[in-house]
Amino acid sequence: MTTTTYSVSGMTCGHCVSAVTEELSKLDGVTEVQVDLAAGTATVTSDQPLDGEAVRAAVDEAGYEVAS
Numbered sequence: 708m709t710t711t712t713y714s715v716s717g718m719t720c721g722h723c724v725s726a727v728t729e730e731l732s733k734l735d736g737v738t739e740v741q742v743d744l745a746a747g748t749a750t751v752t753s754d755q756p757l758d759g760e761a762v763r764a765a766v767d768e769a770g771y772e773v774a775s
């Protein structure tokens with residue numbers, strides 16, 4: 708089990724949180740996604756370490772950006 712926190716820029720409301728949570732939840736092996744709107748972070752728990760590019764692509768798909 709791995710938990711990683713990513714900084715996500717561009718989220719402004721609950722809709723943004725839902726969109727990011729939904730896209731990240733679709734990634735293989737992801738068991739839990741916690742998005743903190745105030746902090747601008749997404750904490751993802753997964754069975755195996757996630758591919759950073761896949762996470763980036765998922766957040767991009769939702770319409771936001773992972774800050775490196």
Ligand SMILES: [Cu+2]
Nearest residue numbers: 719720722723
């Ligand atoms: Cu929003």
